Amino acid sequence: MLDKNGIAKRIAQEIEPGWYVNLGIGIPTLVANYIPEGMEVEFQSENGILGMGPFPLEGDEDADLINAGKQTITAMPGAVYFDSATSFAMIRGQHVQLTVLGAMEVAQNGDIANWKIPGKMVKGMGGAMDLVASAENIIVAMMHTNRAGESKILPACSLPLTGVGCVKRVVTNLAVLDIRGGAFHLAERAPGVTVEEIIAATAGELIIPNFVPEMRIN
Amino acid sequence: MLDKNGIAKRIAQEIEPGWYVNLGIGIPTLVANYIPEGMEVEFQSENGILGMGPFPLEGDEDADLINAGKQTITAMPGAVYFDSATSFAMIRGQHVQLTVLGAMEVAQNGDIANWKIPGKMVKGMGGAMDLVASAENIIVAMMHTNRAGESKILPACSLPLTGVGCVKRVVTNLAVLDIRGGAFHLAERAPGVTVEEIIAATAGELIIPNFVPEMRIN
Amino acid sequence: MAISKAVNGSSDACDGVKSGMTLMLGGFGLCGIPECSIGELVRLRVNDLTCISNNAGVDDFGLGLLLQQRQICKMISSYVGENDEFERQMLSGELEVDLIPQGSLAERCRAGGAGIPAFYTPAGYGTEVAEGKEVRDFDGKPHILESALTSDFAFVKAWKGDTAGNLIYKATARNFNPMMAMAGKITVAEVEELVPEGTLNPNEIHTPGIFVQRIFQGEGYEKRIEQRTVRSRETPSNA
Amino acid sequence: MAISKAVNGSSDACDGVKSGMTLMLGGFGLCGIPECSIGELVRLRVNDLTCISNNAGVDDFGLGLLLQQRQICKMISSYVGENDEFERQMLSGELEVDLIPQGSLAERCRAGGAGIPAFYTPAGYGTEVAEGKEVRDFDGKPHILESALTSDFAFVKAWKGDTAGNLIYKATARNFNPMMAMAGKITVAEVEELVPEGTLNPNEIHTPGIFVQRIFQGEGYEKRIEQRTVRSRETPSNA
Numbered sequence: 001m002l003d004k005n006g007i008a009k010r011i012a013q014e015i016e017p018g019w020y021v022n023l024g025i026g027i028p029t030l031v032a033n034y035i036p037e038g039m040e041v042e043f044q045s046e047n048g049i050l051g052m053g054p055f056p057l058e059g060d061e062d063a064d065l066i067n068a069g070k071q072t073i074t075a076m077p078g079a080v081y082f083d084s085a086t087s088f089a090m091i092r093g094q095h096v097q098l099t100v101l102g103a104m105e106v107a108q109n110g111d112i113a114n115w116k117i118p119g120k121m122v123k124g125m126g127g128a129m130d131l132v133a134s135a136e137n138i139i140v141a142m143m144h145t146n147r148a149g150e151s152k153i154l155p156a157c158s159l160p161l162t163g164v165g166c167v168k169r170v171v172t173n174l175a176v177l178d179i180r181g182g183a184f185h186l187a188e189r190a191p192g193v194t195v196e197e198i199i200a201a202t203a204g205e206l207i208i209p210n211f212v213p214e215m216r217i218n
Numbered sequence: 219m220l221d222k223n224g225i226a227k228r229i230a231q232e233i234e235p236g237w238y239v240n241l242g243i244g245i246p247t248l249v250a251n252y253i254p255e256g257m258e259v260e261f262q263s264e265n266g267i268l269g270m271g272p273f274p275l276e277g278d279e280d281a282d283l284i285n286a287g288k289q290t291i292t293a294m295p296g297a298v299y300f301d302s303a304t305s306f307a308m309i310r311g312q313h314v315q316l317t318v319l320g321a322m323e324v325a326q327n328g329d330i331a332n333w334k335i336p337g338k339m340v341k342g343m344g345g346a347m348d349l350v351a352s353a354e355n356i357i358v359a360m361m362h363t364n365r366a367g368e369s370k371i372l373p374a375c376s377l378p379l380t381g382v383g384c385v386k387r388v389v390t391n392l393a394v395l396d397i398r399g400g401a402f403h404l405a406e407r408a409p410g411v412t413v414e415e416i417i418a419a420t421a422g423e424l425i426i427p428n429f430v431p432e433m434r435i436n
Numbered sequence: 437m438a439i440s441k442a443v444n445g446s447s448d449a450c451d452g453v454k455s456g457m458t459l460m461l462g463g464f465g466l467c468g469i470p471e472c473s474i475g476e477l478v479r480l481r482v483n484d485l486t487c488i489s490n491n492a493g494v495d496d497f498g499l500g501l502l503l504q505q506r507q508i509c510k511m512i513s514s515y516v517g518e519n520d521e522f523e524r525q526m527l528s529g530e531l532e533v534d535l536i537p538q539g540s541l542a543e544r545c546r547a548g549g550a551g552i553p554a555f556y557t558p559a560g561y562g563t564e565v566a567e568g569k570e571v572r573d574f575d576g577k578p579h580i581l582e583s584a585l586t587s588d589f590a591f592v593k594a595w596k597g598d599t600a601g602n603l604i605y606k607a608t609a610r611n612f613n614p615m616m617a618m619a620g621k622i623t624v625a626e627v628e629e630l631v632p633e634g635t636l637n638p639n640e641i642h643t644p645g646i647f648v649q650r651i652f653q654g655e656g657y658e659k660r661i662e663q664r665t666v667r668s669r670e671t672p673s674n675a
Numbered sequence: 676m677a678i679s680k681a682v683n684g685s686s687d688a689c690d691g692v693k694s695g696m697t698l699m700l701g702g703f704g705l706c707g708i709p710e711c712s713i714g715e716l717v718r719l720r721v722n723d724l725t726c727i728s729n730n731a732g733v734d735d736f737g738l739g740l741l742l743q744q745r746q747i748c749k750m751i752s753s754y755v756g757e758n759d760e761f762e763r764q765m766l767s768g769e770l771e772v773d774l775i776p777q778g779s780l781a782e783r784c785r786a787g788g789a790g791i792p793a794f795y796t797p798a799g800y801g802t803e804v805a806e807g808k809e810v811r812d813f814d815g816k817p818h819i820l821e822s823a824l825t826s827d828f829a830f831v832k833a834w835k836g837d838t839a840g841n842l843i844y845k846a847t848a849r850n851f852n853p854m855m856a857m858a859g860k861i862t863v864a865e866v867e868e869l870v871p872e873g874t875l876n877p878n879e880i881h882t883p884g885i886f887v888q889r890i891f892q893g894e895g896y897e898k899r900i901e902q903r904t905v906r907s908r909e910t911p912s913n914a
Contacts, residue, residue, distance in 0.1 A: 016438065017678075018678050020885050028545070038676060039676070039677060039808075040676055040677065040678040041676075041678070042677060042678055042839075042884075044885070045608075046539075047464040047465075047467070047536065047608050047611050048464070048608045048611050049607070049608050049609055049877075050884070050885055051677060051839070051877070054667060055665040055666050055667045056666055056667065056668050057473040057666065057667050057668075058666045058667070058668060058669050059666075059669075060666075061661060061664055061665075061666060062607065063466075063467060063606040063609075063659035063660065063661050064467060064595075064606045064608060064609040065607040066464070066467050066470065066608055066609070066661075066663070067608075068464075069663060070464075070465040070466070070467070070518075070662035070663045070680070070682070070755055071663040071665040072663065072664055072665050072666065073665070075607070075877055076676065076677060077676070077677060077872045077873025078676075078677030078837060078838070078839035078841065078872030078873055078884065079877045080841050080877045080880045080883040080884065081605075081607050081608060081610055081676075081877050081878055081880075082610065082880075082883055083610050083611060083612070083613070083615060083642070084464070084490070084538065084539075084541075084542035084611050084612045084615065085542040085545075085546045085614070085615050085789075086544055086883070087539075087542070087791070088538065088539025088542055088543065088789070089785070089788060089789030089857060090883070091539060091790075091885075092539055092557065092558070092559065092789055092790030092791065093787075093788045093789045093790040093857065094790060095788075095857075095885045095886060096885070107638075111562075115535075116564075119527070121523075122515050122516070122523070122526060122527070122533070122535070123515060123516060123517035124513060124515035124516050124517065124535045125515070125535060125537055125538070125565075126514050126515035126538050127514070127537070127538035127539060128537075129538075129539075129540075129559045129560045129563060129565060130536035130537045130538060130539030130540065130557075130559040131532055131538075133557075133559040133560065133561060134558060134559065134560040135788055140437060146605070160563065160564050161562060161563045161564075162563065163562065163563065164559075164561065164562035164563075165562075169630060186887075195741075206822050227493070228802060235439075236439050237439075238439070238646050246702035246903075248724045256437060257437070258437055258438065258439040258820070259437075259439070259442060260438060260439055260600075260645075260646070262646070263847075264708070264777065264778075264846050265703040265704075265848045265850050266703070266849055266850050267638075267846070267847050268644050268645070268646055269600070270440060272906060272907055273904040273905050273906045274906065275905065275906050275907075275908050276906070276907060276908050277904045277905075277908075278905075279900060279903055279905060280846065281705075281706060281848075281898035281899065281900050282707065282834075282845045282846040282847060282898070283846040283847055283848075284703070284704065284706050284847055284849040284900075284902070286703075287902060288703075288704040288705070288706070288757075288901035288902045289902040289904040290900060290902065290903055290904050290905065291904075293638055293846070294437065294634075295437070295438060295632075295633045296437075296438025296599070296600035296602065296633030296634055296645065297438075297638045298596060298600075298602050298638045298641045298644040298645065299639055299641075299844075299846050299847060299849055300641075300644055300849065301780035301849050301850060301851070301852070301853040301854060301881070302703070302729070302777065302778075302779070302780075302846075302850050302851045302854065303781040303782055303784075303785045303853070303854050305778075305781070306550075306777065306778025306779075306781055307546070307549060307550035307551070307645070308646055308647075308783065309551075309778060310550055310551030310552065310648075310778055310796065310797070310798065311548075311549050311550045311551040311618065313549075313618075313646045313647060314550060314646070317663060326591050329801075333774075334803075337766070339762075340755070340762070340765060340766075340772070340774070341754060341755060341756035342752060342753050342754035342755050342756065343753060343754070343774060343777070343804075344753050344754035344777050345753070345776070345777035345778060347776035347777075347778075347779075347799045347802060347804060348776045348778030348779065348796075348798040351776075351796075351797040351798045351799065351800060352551055352760060352797055352798065359902055362892065370600070378802065378803050379801060379802045379803075380802065381800075381801065382800065382802075383801075394437060427502025428775045503775070543789075543791070547794070550782075551796070551797070552782070552794050552795060552796060553795050553813035553814070553818055554792060554794070554795050554813065555791050555793070555794035555795070556792050556793050556794070557790070557791060558790070574793065574822075576794035579792055580784060581846070583813075604878070605878075607877075607878065638846075639843070639844075639845065639846060640879050
C-alpha cells in the first residue's frame with residue numbers, strides 16, 4: 001500500500017520532458033518532489049506563476065510569492081508571473097499538458113466531485129472546474145477509500161460534480177485505474193496489494209486483466 | 219472657412235481635463251497640437267500607447283514607437299504601452315472619453331461610413347468599427363463636401379457603414395453640427411461662413427436655430 | 437500632461453462608497469489584498485455589500501474583517517475555505533454566496549472591463565454552475581454562456597504605482613488585481629510605493645492608468661502569510 | 676528546470692510549415708513584424724497560405740514580400756492600405772480578403788489562445804461585418820457573436836526573449852504579438868536578443884514561455900519606418 005508520497009512518486013512517472021503541469025492542493029503538490037533532476041518540466045500554479053520552485057529557505061519567505069494552496073514558494077530560473085485571466089487562458093486554452101488533482105469521488109464514466117458536501121462543507125471549486133473542463137490529460141490523486149472505509153471509486157458520483165467525463169486515470173494508495181468505456185480498468189497494483197483487496201475497496205465497475213503488474217516505485 | 223488645422227483647433231475646445239482621447243488618422247491627429255499647455259489630457263493610440271507625445275526630434279525616431287497612423291511619435295511622462303487586446307478593452311469598455319475620427323459620409327441618423335468604396339477602394343476599417351460601436355462621445359472631423367463639391371452630410375449613407383446611429387457631433391470646414399432626433403442641428407458657423415453657404419453644402423435635413431453663433435477660434 | 441489620480445489616503449479614496457454597493461477586491465487568499473481599503477471599509481461601517489473577491493480572507497484578516505462586522509450580504513467567489521465565520525454565516529443562511537469557477541471569475545471581470553457582455557467557456561458544464569445558463573456546442577464540446585461582471589468600486593493593491601495611475605504588481609500578488617482594476621466603475625488602487633508620473637518604465641506597467649480613478653500610498657502593510665512553508669537551511673533538498 | 680524552446684535560426688524555426696496552412700503574423704504596419712520568419716517563408720516557397728495579420732505590409736516589405744510571390748490566397752486583416760499590389764490582387768479576385776474590426780481581430784486571437792470559442796462584441800453591428808452572425812441585445816444594446824481564431828503556426832517578434840520562451844516586447848512593437856503567440860498551435864518567436872533562462876525578471880515578461888514552442892535570435896533587422904514624422908530641432912513645439 002502506498003502512502004501519500006508513494007502516490008506522488010507514481011504520478012511523477014507519468015510526466016514527460018517538455019510538459020507544463022498543474023498540481024492541485026494536497027497529494028498533487030508532492031509530485032513536484034519526485035521529478036528527476038535536470039528534467040525539463042515546469043509547474044504552473046493557477047494563482048499566477050509558471051516555473052514554481054521548492055519552498056523557500058527559512059527566513060526567505062515572501063508574502064507576495066505563494067502557490068494556489070497559499071503556501072510560500074520560490075521561482076525557478078525561467079519563471080514568469082501573470083494575472084489570473086492569463087493563467088486560466090493557459091489552462092482553458094490547453095497549453096498545460098497535465099493536470100493532477102485530488103477528489104472526493106470519481107465515477108466510472110470519468111465524472112469527478114471534489115468541491116462541495118451539501119449542507120456540510122462548501123469550500124468552493126477554486127480553479128478545479130476550469131481545469132477539469134479544459135485539460136486533455138487529467139490524473140486524480142487520492143486515497144481509494146474515505147476515513148469510514150467507503151470506496152471513493154464509484155458507479156456514479158453522489159456529490160455535486162466538478163466536471164463530467166473528464167478523468168482518464170486515477171492513482172490511489174492501492175492501484176492505478178484507467179477510465180474508458182464507462183468502467184475502471186485495473187492497470188497496476190500498489191506494492192504488496194492484492195487484486196482482491198482492490199476489488200473489495202472499489203464500488204464502481206472494475207475490469208481486471210489477466211495479469212495486473214505491481215507498480216515500480218523507486 | 220476653416221482649414222484642417224482650424225477644424226482641429228475647434229475640436230480641441232471640446233476636450234475637458236481628465237479625459238482620455240482617441241484621435242483617428244488625418245485631421246483628428248492634428249487635434250493634439252491645440253491642447254492648452256498643462257491640461258491633464260492623455261491621448262490613446264489603438265496600436266498600444268496611452269500618453270502619446272509629439273513627433274520625435276530629428277534623429278530620435280524609433281521604429282518601435284509609432285501611432286495608429288504608422289507615424290513615429292514619442293511618449294509623454296506617465297505613458298504606458300500595451301497590447302492590442304488591452305487597447306480595445308479600453309475602447310470597448312468605454313474607458314476612453316472621446317473619439318475623434320474622419321469620415322467619408324455622415325447621415326442625419328448618426329450613421330457613419332469611412333472604410334470602403336465598393337469596387338474601388340478597400341483599405342479596411344482598422345479600429346474604427348470598434349471605436350464607433352463603443353464610444354459614448356464621438357466627434358467626426360471632416361470637410362463638409364468632397365473634392366467634387368458634393369455634400370458628405372447626408373440624409374442616409376450610400377457607402378458601407380462603419381457604425382449605426384453613433385455620431386453625436388460633426389465639425390467641418392464650414393460648421394459645427396449636432397445630430398439628434400434624426401436630423402442635423404446647426405450649432406456654429408465657421409468664421410466668415412454664412413448660414414446659406416452651409417445650407418447649400420448640406421444634403422441631409424438641417425435644422426437651423428434663430429441665432430447661429432460664429433465659432434470662436436483663438 | 438498625464439491625468440493625476442493621486443489622493444491623500446484611504447479615506448479620500450473610499451469617498452462615495454455606500455451601503456448596498458457591489459465591490460470588487462483583488463487578491464488571492466491574503467496575497468495582494470487591498471489591506472488599507474478594507475480597513476477603511478470597516479471604519480465606514482457600510483453594509484449590505486456584495487463583494488466580488490476570489491476568496492473571503494481568514495477569520496481575523498482580509499475580508500474576514502468585514503464578515504465579522506456583518507457588512508457583507510453576498511459574496512461572489514471561487515474558494516472560501518480557511519474562514520470559519522464565513523462558513524457559519526453561509527450555512528446559517530445569513531450570507532448569500534455565489535461560487536464561480538476561478539477562471540470564469542477572472543474572465544468575467546476582464547470581460548466587464550473590456551466591454552464584452554458575455555462569452556462561452558467549458559468550465560462548469562454539467563455541474564451546478566451551469567444551472568439556468570445557456571449551453572452551446574463548439575467543435576462538438578459543450579460550453580456555457582457566462583456574463584460580464586462589473587462593480588461600483590474596485591479595490592486593488594499594487595507594489596508600485598505612479599500618479600497617473602499606472603500599476604506594477606509584485607510576483608503572485610498580481611492575481612485578480614488587473615482584471616478588477618478594469619471592471620470597477622471607480623477603481624481605487626493602493627500601492628506600497630507611489631512615485632511621480634514618468635518614473636515607471638512604460639514598458640513594464642501591468643495596469644495602465646486609464647483603468648484607475650484614484651491611487652494612494654498605503655501604510656502599515658501587514659502582508660500576512662497564510663501557509664508559511666519553508667525548507668530547513670540544514671537539509672539540502674531538490675524539491 | 677525550464678523547458679528550452681531555443682532553435683538555431685529561422686530555418687529550424689519554420690520546419691513543418693506547409694502550403695495551405697493558416698499562419699498568424701504579429702505586427703502593426705511594419706512595427707513589430709517577424710522579419711526573419713517572413714524571409715524564411717519566402718525562401719520556403721510555401722503557398723496557398725491564409726495569413727492572419729492586422730496589416731499586409733507594404734509592396735516590398737513585410738507581408739508584401741509574400742504577396743509579391745503570390746504565396747497568400749487569403750488575408751484576414753483589419754487594414755490593408757499602403758499596399759498597391761495587395762489592392763490589385765484583391766480587386767482582381769486573385770486574393771480573398773476577410774476584413775475584421777481591429778479590436779475584434781485582437782480579441783478573437785486572444786480567445787483562440789484562451790479556450791474561449793466565442794464572445795459578444797458591439798463592434799460591427801449594423802455593418803457588413805455582422806452579416807451572417809448572431810445578433811443579441813445585452814443591456815438594450817445590440818452585439819454580434821464573434822468566434823475564436825487559431826492558426827497552424829504563429830510568428831511573433833519580440834525585443835528580448837529567454838530560452839524558456841518568455842518574451843518582452845518594446846514599446847508599440849508589442850501590438851498583436853502577445854495574442855497571436857497564444858493562438859498558434861506552434862508559435863515561433865524571433866527576438867533581437869536571446870538570453871539564458873533566469874536572465875529576465877519574471878515580473879517584467881509580457882508573453883509567458885508556455886505560449887512559445889520555438890525561439891531564435893533574428894539577424895539583420897531592418898525595422899523599416901512607414902511614416903517618418905519628426906520635429907525640427909530648431910523650431911520648439913508644444914505639439
